[in-house]
Amino acid sequence: MIKQILGKIPRKPSKSSQGDSYGDGGVNNGYSSVNSSNGPNTSNVSKLSSASSKPLNSDSGIFRSSNGTLAGGNKSNQAKKSGAIATQVGPLLISGVYEPLPSFRDVPSSEKQNLFVKKLNMCCVVFDFSDPSSNLREKDIKRQTLLELVDYISSVNSKFNEVVMQEITKMLVVNLFRTFPSLSHENKVLEMYDLEEEELTMEPAWPHLQIVYEFLLRFVASSETDAKLAKRYIDHSFVLRLLDLFDSEDQRERDYLKTILHRIYGKFMVHRPFIRKAINNIFYRFIFETEKHNGIAELLEILGSIINGFALPLKEEHKLFLVRALIPLHKPKCASMYHQQLLYCITQFVEKDVKLADTVIRGLLNQQNFSAAWSLYSAKLVAASTAFIFRY
Numbered sequence: 001m002i003k004q005i006l007g008k009i010p011r012k013p014s015k016s017s018q019g020d021s022y023g024d025g026g027v028n029n030g031y032s033s034v035n036s037s038n039g040p041n042t043s044n045v046s047k048l049s050s051a052s053s054k055p056l057n058s059d060s061g062i063f064r065s066s067n068g069t070l071a072g073g074n075k076s077n078q079a080k081k082s083g084a085i086a087t088q089v090g091p092l093l094i095s096g097v098y099e100p101l102p103s104f105r106d107v108p109s110s111e112k113q114n115l116f117v118k119k120l121n122m123c124c125v126v127f128d129f130s131d132p133s134s135n136l137r138e139k140d141i142k143r144q145t146l147l148e149l150v151d152y153i154s155s156v157n158s159k160f161n162e163v164v165m166q167e168i169t170k171m172l173v174v175n176l177f178r179t180f181p182s183l184s185h186e187n188k189v190l191e192m193y194d195l196e197e198e199e200l201t202m203e204p205a206w207p208h209l210q211i212v213y214e215f216l217l218r219f220v221a222s223s224e225t226d227a228k229l230a231k232r233y234i235d236h237s238f239v240l241r242l243l244d245l246f247d248s249e250d251q252r253e254r255d256y257l258k259t260i261l262h263r264i265y266g267k268f269m270v271h272r273p274f275i276r277k278a279i280n281n282i283f284y285r286f287i288f289e290t291e292k293h294n295g296i297a298e299l300l301e302i303l304g305s306i307i308n309g310f311a312l313p314l315k316e317e318h319k320l321f322l323v324r325a326l327i328p329l330h331k332p333k334c335a336s337m338y339h340q341q342l343l344y345c346i347t348q349f350v351e352k353d354v355k356l357a358d359t360v361i362r363g364l365l366n367q368q369n370f371s372a373a374w375s376l377y378s379a380k381l382v383a384a385s386t387a388f389i390f391r392y
Contacts, residue, residue: 040213040256098125098138100145104152113164116152119145120167123212124174129204139208146211153215159224162232168219169233175212177241180248201249213256220263227267234264236274243278246295258298262305276321279303283325291332300329300341307348314353322349322356327363 101122107115123146127139160168203209219225220234242264246257265275279299286293310318326349329335329342350357 040217040252040259098135098141100141104148112152116149117164117167119149120171123149123171126175127205127208129207132204143207143211146208146215150211150215150218153218153222156222156224159226160219160222160230162229165225165230165233169238172212172216173238173241175208176216176245179244200251203248203250203253206250206252209253210256213253213260217256217260217263220260220267225267227269231268231270234268234271236271239264239271239275240278243282246282246298247293249294254295254298257295258302262302265302265306276303276306280321280325283329287325287328287331291334296329297338297341300338300345304341304344304348307345307352310352312352314349319349319353319356319359322346323359323363327360327367330364330367 101115101119104112104115123142127135242261246254248254265272282299286296326342326345346360350360
């Protein structure tokens with residue numbers, strides 16, 4: 001009996017040691033078409049964040065077993081059988097109850113970074129939203145914890161060290177990166193045509209995903225995130241997996257991804273050629289293999305801003321991108337889904353180098369739907385050519 005009573009007394013958390021000038025298309029500070037009204041609405045997160053300032057249960061620790069002992073974040077302890085909570089890598093069996101950690105306001109400044117890491121680890125548990133009635137209390141605890149993380153990362157006034165960046169990346173990878181079900185070839189083109197008539201697809205886990213995306217956006221944008229250090233974690237592999245998420249059917253998710261990738265392109269200059277090449281590969285696969293991708297319009301919006309920042313004279317690789325990727329995007333039967341964004345990208349090229357108008361026209365002549373494509377471009381190309389003549 002005495003052991004049971006003592007076991008319920010919250011334990012004090014242990015202290016831990018604190019451990020484009022190159023013509024690559026510098027992003028436009030005005031965000032051009034990227035930072036539009038279609039971007040993610042962060043006001044909702046801010047409202048939720050302010051609501052999260054209400055103190056949670058101040059029991060320390062992440063998981064507490066039935067006898068009151070602290071299970072902490074040790075995976076070996078979590079693997080003991082109890083209730084199953086789905087994660088990115090399979091079911092995580094937790095011994096005990098998912099408990100909230102103390103608020104950042106309730107700990108001294110010297111402990112805040114340690115608490116930040118603990119909250120990141122706590123949010124590495126991913127719940128199954130396919131059953132709306134399961135783990136309601138635990139889902140709300142995680143949501144409130146994520147909101148606290150967003151508030152913390154927005155107000156921190158010291159550089160994130162390597163240990164913290166590693167924990168941040170781990171939380172992001174576990175929560176964001178997942179695979180989408182593939183469609184059969186027969187349904188690919190048909191579904192693209194029916195997309196406007198279908199009801200919008202909503203990601204069930206969006207109550208958590210939205211806040212994780214907001215966290216990533218603020219992490220990338222933060223002045224406390226050192227790009228030279230962060231590029232070890234926001235690396236090529238991370239960027240590729242982020243690009244894979246553009247195939248999400250949830251428009252809200254694609255809007256966040258659009259803004260985040262644009263920020264990454266602006267902050268990590270070393271990644272710029274790789275990002276352009278990776279987007280190029282997505283276009284190739286879409287044009288010549290699948291003819292099905294949900295995020296072509298959003299990727300083109302990002303490219304529109306990138307092209308706007310290309311230095312003059314245009315590099316040969318940029319002209320090849322126009323010829324090999326952008327012009328062939330008229331080929332798919334579903335091109336009407338993204339023609340406005342494609343039009344903007346191509347006219348950006350022509351406005352920078354009017355001689356490319358001839359390249360565009362010749363490329364359009366090789367397209368099966370030439371008449372439809374030409375009706376879109378004729379006025380724009382004439383306007384760009386006229387502007388060039390009067391300029392010089």
